[in-house]
Amino acid sequence: ELKVEQNPLFLSMQEGKNYTIYCNYSTTSDRLYWYRQDPGKSLESLFVLLSNGAVKQEGRLMASLDTKARLSTLHITAAVHDLSATYFCAVGDSNYQLIWGAGTKLIIKP
Amino acid sequence: NAGVMQNPRHLVRRRGQEARLRCSPMKGHSHVYWYRQLPEEGLKFMVYLQKENIIDESGMPKERFSAEFPKEGPSILRIQQVVRGDSAAYFCASSRGLAGYQETQYFGPGTRLLVL
Numbered sequence: 001e002l003k004v005e006q007n008p009l010f011l012s013m014q015e016g017k018n019y020t021i022y023c024n025y026s027t028t029s030d031r032l033y034w035y036r037q038d039p040g041k042s043l044e045s046l047f048v049l050l051s052n053g054a055v056k057q058e059g060r061l062m063a064s065l066d067t068k069a070r071l072s073t074l075h076i077t078a079a080v081h082d083l084s085a086t087y088f089c090a091v092g093d094s095n096y097q098l099i100w101g102a103g104t105k106l107i108i109k110p
Numbered sequence: 111n112a113g114v115m116q117n118p119r120h121l122v123r124r125r126g127q128e129a130r131l132r133c134s135p136m137k138g139h140s141h142v143y144w145y146r147q148l149p150e151e152g153l154k155f156m157v158y159l160q161k162e163n164i165i166d167e168s169g170m171p172k173e174r175f176s177a178e179f180p181k182e183g184p185s186i187l188r189i190q191q192v193v194r195g196d197s198a199a200y201f202c203a204s205s206r207g208l209a210g211y212q213e214t215q216y217f218g219p220g221t222r223l224l225v226l
Contacts, residue, residue: 004152033214042201043153043217088152097166098215100152 002027002093006101013079014109021074021104023089031092032072034063036085037103043088047074079108112137114204114218115184122224129189129196131221135204142185143215144170144177147199159185192225199223 003026013019023032031050035043047056049065049072056063060083062075072089086105090098115134123129135142140161145153155169159179170177174192179185189196199222203215 035217040222042219045214045216048214090153097155097158097169098153100154102152103150 002029002091002099004089004091004099004101006089006104008104009102010105010107012107012109013076015080016078018078019076021076021087021089021106023072023074023091023101025070025072025091025099027093028067028070029091029093032065033090033092033098034072034074035088035090037088038085046087076106081108081110084108114139114202114216116200116202116218116221118221119219120222120224122226123192124226125193126191129192129223129225131187131189131200131202131223132184133187133202133204133218134184135202136216139204139206139216141205141207141213142179143203143205144185144187145201145203147201147220149198153201156187189223192223194225197223197225 005024007022033048034046036046037043047063052067054065060077065072084107086103088103089101093099114136117132121129142159144156146156147153157170157177158166161179162181174190176188199220201220202218205213205215207213
């Protein structure tokens with residue numbers, strides 16, 4: 001059974017700092033997604049990672065995938081307040097279901 | 111191009127009543143997924159549908175819950191005889207093709223169900 005673990009679950013940081021969110025998963029998968037959710041809102045797709053070594057960047061966010069280690073990272077560079085949100089990773093199972101991490105609640109203080 | 115639409119956005123029901131949640135997928139999308147999200151948790155898969163077919167309902171409780179995606183009209187998630195534990199946010203997502211082939215799922219705004 002595929003399990004997905006994110007850490008940390010809560011992160012409070014200052015603007016301008018760098019930090020990384022980790023997503024570990026337990027069995028082989030060919031796709032991993034990162035989503036952002038603002039309080040009371042829906043989920044916004046950030047990145048889709050499909051192969052070992054894949055790296056994608058959008059603004060201050062960069063996601064990478066290591067399929068051998070079954071690990072994805074979401075790196076935040078020089079954080080700004082607007083990035084405060086909850087970030088989820090979701091991993092595709094052998095069929096079509098997405099198995100979700102519990103989410104990382106990120107608070108960025110001015 | 112309108113995104114995934116869900117209504118109502120908020121729904122309050124008393125225990126024992128029925129809740130009907132609607133989802134209209136993005137234009138050109140024929141695959142619909144329903145998820146449930148409890149507070150401070152990730153999403154849990156409930157059911158996957160294509161037009162007129164339930165493909166996978168393994169995440170949906172056997173009792174009181176049902177889903178459909180008719181040929182015409184939105185997908186409906188129906189919860190009969192609601193209980194307090196049904197209170198959650200219910201999200202619908204759609205994709206153009208089968209999500210197992212690396213299609214991105216696009217999410218609606220969700221329906222927040224509160225059972226009193």
